[in-house]
């Protein structure tokens with residue numbers, strides 16, 4: 771047993787679960803649950819979740835990616851460009867790498883941007899939500915759920931690499 775590989779993979783999987791799991795829980799549990807609340811409460815919860823998630827995932831995601839990079843290269847079979855583009859394992863690893871970077875940027879640009887727009891959307895004079903705020907809140911939910919597409923690609927790559935592909 772190589773304990774360095776063991777440790778790197780242990781941390782990689784733990785942090786990867788935190789990142790992917792957060793997205794699944796938001797889509798399957800948090801959004802359906804808060805859909806029953808008044809739109810202003812939804813905005814408050816969305817803003818707080820977004821703020822906390824940004825602080826946590828700005829550290830966790832680069833760590834997942836760096837560990838995945840190291841696990842495939844220094845601690846894995848990929849030793850040169852031929853190992854990346856000339857083998858099924860290398861191509862799968864590369865797809866995971868790109869998908870993770872795109873998914874991270876999606877969170878930073880599309881999701882954070884939608885949360886910002888939601889926070890800036892106006893209220894009616896009587897304090898109720900405007901149509902603009904309702905649309906902005908729906909948009910936050912949509913871009914958060916779409917993030918799952920990136921995770922499905924990454925997750926599939928992890929399973930394929932397990933089988934050497």
Ligand code: HEM
Nearest residue numbers: 783786787790835838839841842866867870924928931932
């Ligand atoms: C959401 C992000 C990620 C999650 C949840 C995740 C999860 C996992 C899991 C569960 C395994 C163990 C698979 C097994 O042995 O059955 C694994 C292995 C691995 N991951 Fe990831 N991973 C993520 C992102 C990445 C990224 C971005 C890369 C590449 C840069 C990567 C590279 C690897 C490599 C090389 C292995 C070892 C595969 C092997 O040779 O068996 N991972 N990952």
